[in-house]
Amino acid sequence: MLTRPDRLKDHQRERVEAARTACHEMTALADLIHHFVVLLDPADGNATLLSTWITSAQAEDLPHLHAFTRGLEKDRAAVDAAPTLPHHNGGTEGVNNKTKLIKRQMYGRASFPPLRHRILLG
Template structure:
């Protein structure tokens, strides 16, 4: 559902259409997922589009969508910033993930000195 329909192979497109046709509720869900996926590329005006998307998602009346939209509303300022601003913390998160991986690898073998050495001298 998250893949752009133009990038699907013909066999995948046919299968997806069959699955969607079998369940009308899934059709509405697929439209909602594609609408949200379109908002994930940061651009101006995505905050107002998100408000419209939340209204539509709540009208579908699916329990999991309701809890998801409530979660979006709880931290709306951060969600709006993520959808509209070109800045991100991907590099920082990558460093954190790498550090945690190294810590798991050397768990119980040595102390902080080895961790420091493994991080600073790749």
């Protein structure tokens, strides 16, 4: 459901359509997800669109989605910055992920100096 409809393969599209026709809640959830995915591409008007999306999500009878929207409202400044600004911390997260991977691979094999050497040279 998180994939854009134009990128779905035929068998995936069939499964999504089967889920949507199964019940009203699934149809509402799929529509809300598709509208939310559009907000993930940074653009200037996304903060307003996000407010509209939150209002429509709270109008549906989906309790787990209500919890998600309450979480969005708690730190609204950061949430508004994410879909409107082109900046992100992807590079930092990538380095952290790589460091943790190397640490897991080296666990129990060597002491700190070889681990440090592998991180710095890797």
